[in-house]
Amino acid sequence: MKTKNLHVLAAVMASACVAMAQTLPGTPEENGLTPKGPTIFLNLPSVLNNDNSEAVGIAVGGSGNVMVGWEDDGDELADAEAVWTILDSTGAYVTPETDQTSLGADYTGKVLRNRFLSYFRADGTATSGRVSWGPKIKASLFGNNFGMGATSMSPNFGDDIEAFKGTMDATESDFPTVQLLNGNGAPLGIVSGVSDQDAAPAGSVRIGDWDFLKTGNIVIVGESRQNDDLSTRFGGAAPLRHAAYRVVTPAGVEVKAYSLLSEVAEKVEMWHGVGVTANGFGVRFALNGAGTVRLFDNAGNPTSTNINLAEATGFALAGAGGRGDGIGFHGNGKDAYVVATAGTDANGPQVWVTVLNANGSVRYSKAAVTDVVLTNPSRVDAAIDASGRVIVAFTDSGFTGQSIVLGRVLKANGEPETGTFWVGELETPETNASYSAETPRVAWRNGLVAFTWLSKNSPEVNPVTGEVLQVVAVRLFGTFTPGSAEGVGLTRIVKDTPLIIPANNALGNWEPFASVIGTSTFLIEGNTFVVNSDSMQRYVVGIQPAAGGAMRLGDGFHADDGTPFQGQINFSRQNGNPGRVAGDKRPGAKNFVVGGEASPHMVEQFQSDNRWTLGFDRLGDGRYGSVQAFSLDTVTLAQKPLHKVLDSANGRLSGGAAPGNQITRFGGDVAFLDNGNYVSMVEDRSRVLYADGNAAVATVFAPDGSVVTETFVVATGDVWQSLAAYKGGFVVRVKSVLYFFDNKGVPTGSVSDSTANASFDGGRGDGTRIFSHINSHYVYLAGKITTGAIVRVAAWDSRDRSFVASMDVSEPGFTGDADRVNGAVDALNRLTVSWVSQPTGYLKQQVAARVLQLDGAAKTITPLTSSFFAFINTSTGDTIRSVGMSVAMTTKQICIAAKGEINRDNKPDEGANTPTEVNFYTVLSHPAPAEDPTTPVGGGAAPTLKVTQAGGSLTLSWPIASSGFTLQKASSLSAPISWTAVTGVANNSVSLTTSGSSSQYFRLVK
Known part of the structure; x- marks a missing residue:
């Protein structure tokens, strides 16, 4: 007996040791996921919660927005059986509060208002969630659109959606429909998974799943309860449940008629299970209970037989999951599908992941969670990104006694990339959550991971009973890590190069401006010290051959005798503002113009004539926007003045006096037009043209300095850069309004930038930039939106001022704040957007950039690269910094300039060794080099050699x-x-x- 007791004690002690040494899931941060914020709770009791939440779904759109859907059965208009809402990549609501009504006789005068929407009528009004059930949430992997598929109910759907009134009344059964939406949730129409004839037989057809195809069409799969169809229509031996699919255009035109999903007419059940690749779609279903996949091309033609997952992989767990309620099946829009299941094999409880190639062959099939011991994993989902990496989501109660949501990332070959981690910060082994978290779904795209699940750990309870309710929870994470320009396939033509390295630190507010002459030469304007002074500034211009080679440093202003001026030129401020520079972008061009705040009327070298003594008093310390145009020898890089330095706005005035020394300011910009003239726009504080305050004013000059159009008011208010020349004219942005003009300065119209469905900085525009190209009619605005740390670019057509397209430039997973934004576009509407970033882990700000392209006909902006750090001088340390960037580009090269502290030997690991705020630049290759089609100087096509x-x-x-x-x-x-x-x-x-x-x-x- 004594020996037996000792054995029992030893066994207990061993068990205790095992329990104490149990490996727990880690944090998301420890496993490469950076939270965008805490858990977001959507259908809180204070908004709308019927205590019946289920059927959650989530998708990440091409723009970075996130669509979430769920079911929450209730009564009357509050019956939310299929609803959705859209968030941006920071978790802020995109979907506005919207009135929802019903056309049913019992609902006259009743209105429900919230952000949880369902379907839209043809007139754009919204129904409540009572018209359909069982939502399936999808985002197009080939664009920005979203959609919700659901089983539409008779007669509710027909009562509320006029287009279906005749085909869904009290005599009809339910069938699947899809509400199509754009990336912000605006309605694009409703399509049906069945035709009128398909819906006619007795019995319902439930939504199985659906998705967007690369062709732009939509595939919808229904689980049919019209059992007789299997035998009478599809040749089965007996009437049974089955699944059928249909392919339609976004307008509802049938591409592939309603067809049997399985290659054999036997019992099929399905709940979830459609994924897409570039060349078609796959469907996962239960054939007589066995997990099965079949593949199709984009036209809906089968490209495989039924693939029994257990047999194809050799693992029974790969085929587990029944009809699919608790498993995941998705495509990556490129070349692979992922299947995630859960169950128990000889090694114990498992989460199992299988990845199939687009042709149905098995890439791998294995246990996904091997670093912690699972107890009862269930409700599994998985997402697969374009590279083939997989993130799996599941629940298990073995770590806390309550079910919590967990995840793990696998590499493209199936090997673990991270450990297992918990998802919700309120539901961890450490917090020991009081209540459960269940039924997770996950989406992953462009570095943004989006989880949704049902949680009983929200901050609210039933206000009447105090009961804990299940609430739809969402948490967003970034997985994107920006790399170098070389890492995204670009070649560094010119390494990080300072314009000039002074002996002392900069005076502040000195930052570069960049432009280009034709296709040959980049221009980088900067500030430095007056010769033999450490307290006064002057303007310089770096002249850099676009194809590479040595930079020549020129001076921004030349004296009346044509010699470079390197003395004091500003008599009231030395620490800024930055100068401006613009080149004639026509191939073969040689001209450029420099602008800067200056006081040339006080300097002897600029007083060879009477242009400062016409009668307008500029005071003894007045400064004003001054301009001077030059011609460049593109071989020797020598510059020659085309005219003397001019007062841009008030140079022709014969009377009056400035009210203070800030007469006009850059605040403003210069730009060459497509006819070879240039426009100068400044912020006018002289009260000459607008007596009641500041105004943006513009003047059109010929290259020789003669005035084409005398100074006129664009709009009242302050302004920063905000000028761009397009084909046939130019545009100025003042306080969120774009003002369009022809080449002579005649107004052609205006438009609010709010038409881009985004909120940009509405002040003078320090953090935003507009840009265009003289070969294009499109105008671009880039900036950080006011609702989150997202850099967005939007485009308008100057011909009718219509909004064209927008895109989030910074990947949804690009963590960290964003500051100043700048951009440039080439003659083929390929654009480079750059911004000041500070990702997690970086002690100093770093300039990031991304190259994109606009398809004006398709009204889409798509990336040519992922985001990257622009400079070699990028570091997580505490000395390397880059800010205040400016961008110029040709169809073959990209120049990005900035200011900051760098290592002059381009060894950032050794830390910065320059004075503060040095102006510097780099030149990179274009990711899609091409010839410039712009009409060259002299007109016509360039000659053939x-x-x-x-x-x-x-x-x-x-x-x-x-x-x-x-x-x-x-x-x-x-x-x-x-x-x-x-x-x-x-x-x-x-x-x-x-x-x-x-x-x-x-x-x-x-």
Whole structure:
């Protein structure tokens, strides 16, 4: 007996040791998921909760918005049997509070108002959630649209949706429909999973699942309770439940008629289970109880037989899950499907993940959770991203005694990428939540992971009974980690290069502005110290060949005698504002203009004529927006003034006096128009044109400084940059309104930027930028939206001021705050947007960027790269910093300039070794290089260089009518490129002697 007791004690002690050493799930942060915030509770009792929440679903849209849906059966208009709402990537509501009504006779005059919507009528009014049940939430993996599929109920649906009144009345049964929505939740129409004839037989057809196809069409799968159809219509041996699918266009036009899902006419059940890849769709269902998948092309034609998952993988758990209530099946929109199940095998309770290739072959099938011991895993879902990585979600009660939501990330090959982690911060092994968390669903796209589940741990209870209610919970996480420009496939043509490194720290507010001349030369305007001074500023311009090579530093202003001016030019402020620069973007162009706040009327070198003594008093310390245009030799990079420095706004006034030394300000910008003239827009404080305050005013100049259109008021108010030239005109943004003008400054219309369905900074515009290209009619606005740390870009068509498209530039998973935003666009509507970021883990701000493209016809903006850090000088340390960026681009190169503290040897790990706020830049390759189609200087297409060889002689020529071009040669196209002029050219032709084996490259420039 004594020995037996000792054995029992030993067993108990061993058991205790095992329990004490149990591995617990970790935090999301420890496993590479950065929370965007705490858990968000949606259908709280204070809003609408019927204590019947179920059937949750979630999807991440292409723009980063998140759609969540659920069922919560109740009474009358509050009967929320299929509802949805949309959040942005920070968790803020996108869906506005909306009135919901019913056309039923019993609901006359009754209105429900909240953010939980269902279907829309043709007139745009919203129904309540009483018309359908069992929501299935999807986002197009090929665009920005959302949708909710559900089983629409008779007669409610027909009563409330006029288009279905004749086909769904008291004599009809339920059938599946889909409410299509755009990325912000605006209605796009309703499509049906059955035709009128398909719906006619006795019995209902329930929503199985649905999805968007790459073609833009929609596939809808129904689980049919019209049992007789299986035998009478599809040739089965007996009337049984079955599943059928239909493919329709967004307008509801049938592409693939209602067809049997399984290749055999036997019993099929289904709840969830449609996923898409680029070349088609897959459906997971239970065939006589066994988990089965069948694949189809985008037209709806079968491309596989029934794939029994247990047999195909060799693992019974892969085929578990019955009809699919507690399992996940999704596609990644590219080349793979994921199936997630749960159950028990010889090794104990498991969460099982299977990934199929688009052709149905097995990529892997394995236990997903191997780092912790599971007790009773259930209600599994999984998401698969475009790279093939998988995130699985499930519940288990073995860690707390209550069911909690857990997750794990797997690499594309199925190996663990993270450990197992808990999802909700209120439901962890440490918090020991009092109540359960159940039925999770998960979505993952562009670095944003979105979980939803049913939680009894919300901050509210039933206000009448005090009862704890199940509430729909959502939590968002970022998994995106920005990398280098090289990491997204770009080549660094010019490494991080300071414009100038002064001996002392900058005076503050000095930041660069960037532009481009034609396709040949980037311009980077900056501020530095006056020669032999450490207290006064001057303007400089970095002149950088776009294809690479050495930068030449020029001066922003030249004296009246044409010599560079390097003395004091501002007599009332030395710490800013930044200067401006703009180049003529026409291929072959040579001209550019510099703008800056200055006091040239006080400087002897600018007083060769009477332009400062016409009668307007600029005071002894007055400063004002001054401009000077130059012509550039694109070979030597030497600049030559085209006119003397001018007072942009008030240079022609013959009387009056400035009310203070801030006469006009940059605040404003300069831009070359598509006809070769330039426009200068400044913030006017002189009270000359608007007596009651500040105003944005503009003047159109010819390159020689003559006035084309005298100064006029654009709008009242303050302004920062906010000027861009497009094809045929220019635009100015003042206080959230875009004002459009033709090339002569004649107004053509205006539009509020609120038409982009986003809230940008409505002040003077420091944190936003507008930009365009003279070869394009589209105008862009980029900025951080006011409702979250999201950088967004929007586009309008200047021809009719209509809103075209918008996109969140920073990936939903790009964590951290966002500050100043800037951008540029090339002649083909490919745009680079850059912003000041500070992701989690970075002690200093870092400039990030992303390249995108606009399809004006399709009205979409899509990425060409993921987000990246612009500079080599990027570091998590406490000394490297980049802010205040500016962007310019050609169709082949991208220039990003900024200010900050860097390592001048481009060794950021060694820390910064420059003075503060140094102006610097880099040049990168374009991700999609192409020729610039803009009409060149002189008009018409650029000439073709003809090359003929005879013996040892090589003749190069181009049409005699194409005048003004210079033939240049280089021995290499590797940076830095050294182009030199070819001598001996006569009548657009030259003959050269060929010798040796070295290569020679030639180009024409103008």
